[in-house]
Amino acid sequence: MTLRDGRRAPSSGQAGLHASAVATLTIWPAPSPAQAEHRTRFLAHLEAHEDGLAKSCFPEHLTAGAIVVSPDGDRVLLNHHRKADAWLAFGGHLEPEDHSLSAGARRELLEESGLTEFELDHDPLCLDAHAVEFCSDLGTVQHLDVRFLAVADPDATHGASDESIDVRWWPVDALPATFDDMYALIDAAVARVRARA
Structure with a gap:
């Protein structure tokens, strides 16, 4: 099925992910006014776009990722992203097989880090919106990024x-x-890990 603006309607899998994302963001206790503003923006985007989690949704779409911290909160695992040419946390576009935002973050972390053992929080750590120049042939895209905390041993593969x-x-x-x-x-990730100690 095609939407009026020419985009494809979300599949049943994407519809389930959409509903899960709305539920997750709605009940998430934003830790600051700035984070609450991001949540309002993300939810408004999802309300306006049934395909708001798909890479094809232009000029913005939700993404998911993880910030990996050592159990003592003293180290963080980063990747030197090839296209961005910068050290970044792990994350990216959601896929139809992702049943939740945290599932998408877990898949991206597995794919990009090579980690085989880690603990991933199911509740978001924080939200972030940023421009990406290399995501679409149509121009600059805004990634509405939902970040999760992952904890891993620095000796892990x-x-x-x-x-x-x-x-x-x-x-x-x-x-x-x-x-x-x-x-x-x-x-934010380090502070959450250290608060647990």
Whole structure:
């Protein structure tokens, strides 16, 4: 089935993911006013777009990812993303087989990090919106990113995928150059891990 604007209607799998994403974001307790604003924006996008989780939804769509922190909160695992040419957390586009946002984040983390053992929180850590230049032939896309926390042992097996130049653990007090918003996301992940200790 094709929508009036020419895009394909979501499949039954995408419809289930859409409903799950709306439920997850609706009950998520936003930790700050800025995060509450992101949630309002994300939910409005999903209400307006049945295909709002699909890569084909332009000029913005939801994505999911994970920030990987060591159990002591002292190190973070990042990947040197090939297209962005920057050190980033793991994540990307949701797929029809993802039954939830956290399932999409888990799949992306498995694909991009090579990690075989980690614990992933089911509740979002934080939300982030950022422009991506290389996502679509139509132009710049806004990724409405739902980030989850993953905890992994730095000695666990990991490795780069085709999308990455390198995957490496970094001390949180000596992070590589990246985007300013990435530092804030890492800070949130480290703070959650350290609060559990």
